[in-house]
Amino acid sequence: MTGDLIYVAVIGAGGVGSHSLNQLNLLSKSYPNIILVLISRATKSLRALDPQKGLSLESWEKDLDASTSPALSIEQTIQILTLLPGSCVLVDNTSNQDVANAYPECLRRGISVVTPNKKAFSGHISLWKQIQEAAYKAQPGHDTKGLVYHESSVGAGLPIISTLKDLVDTGDKVLKIEGVFSGTMSFLFNNFAPVDGEGGKWSAEVKKAKEAGFTEPDPRDDLNGVDVARKLVILARICGLDIESTDSFPVQSLIPTELERVKSGEEFMEKLPQFDSSMEELRNEAVKEGKVVRFVGSIDVGKKALKVGLEKFGRSHPIAGLKGSDNIVSFYTERYGSNPLVVQGAGAGGAVTAMGVTADLIKVIQRLS
């Protein structure tokens, strides 16, 4: 399929970003009208000398490594995209707040946004409202505005946001959403407190989750429950609830009190083994009841009540039997009655998260073509 040129800028080339760039390379075989004009990391950037030709999607990694150009600010990136003579898409593969804060400006300038970054959609409600206001809608006066897609901000590539939007847009009434929303927490509890057999050491499992690329850049953002809280805020807002921020409801943190003030993620990881025994107590308490402990979240839409934290489950419960980094999300709605619509599968990891980003990019390209 061909069409007008679509200029793409990718910010962030880490665990998700590198897979996203490699998937973009594959995508460009079917959509030769895609032109990669820049890649930016926290420390360096790479710009196409000729924006009509773009960067090589085959050798982007080597070319970026060899680049001596400094990082670009989001303002510089917007400026570069604004001067291009066609449709532009910003792919934000960072967890950066400044980049997230700039989405309304991008959208107003007609730059579409595709991202797994949760910060914009789960931050203060005022930013969410600015994004909704600035994004394209099929209404007079909106024809020059950008599109925004963020499937991977909840459950990585799993179709959670698209499913919820379809339920809402087709007039179903969503009553409750509940499940396991963190790939990291799922991996940790599935391995630390398995249904069968011996579990590993808590801190060793945290290290493995980080190495596997499941955690946030700073794993404390997973362990303090905020990552799950962010996902719930996003889903609740799609259901029409005006949740002000992640501070608006109870969120259980698994960070030991003694480590709350530790400065760096590295120091935190170093000291975490000292607290393994308190997690073991938690595990043993559940075992005595014939149960396992898991980290879950729920949204009761009618009561506008969100909740994040530990719960115990019987060994035959679907949440107890999850494997790997699997998420499970159950949507209880009027149409689906007492048998919820359930989405389950890997909820973290570079490749599956980038899949959601690339699928969103395809939607944007198809709508712009």
Ligand SMILES: NC(=O)C1=CN([C@@H]2O[C@H](COP(=O)(O)OP(=O)(O)OC[C@H]3O[C@@H](n4cnc5c(N)ncnc54)[C@H](OP(=O)(O)O)[C@@H]3O)[C@@H](O)[C@H]2O)C=CC1
């Ligand atoms: N990992 C996962 O399983 C999932 C991740 N996500 C989300 O995806 C996003 C990326 O996660 P992940 O790839 O794991 O994180 P990484 O830490 O691996 O990568 C982050 C990237 O962002 C870059 N970066 C940070 N700040 C800036 C900035 N100001 N300007 C330009 N580049 C910047 C970093 O640059 P440098 O390389 O120079 O450090 C790095 O390349 C996050 O928002 C995360 O929440 C969502 C779902 C699942």
Ligand SMILES: N[C@@H](CC=O)C(=O)O
């Ligand atoms: N750190 C997150 C990544 C995906 O959102 C998780 O573990 O779920």
Ligand code: NA
């Ligand atoms: Na998703």
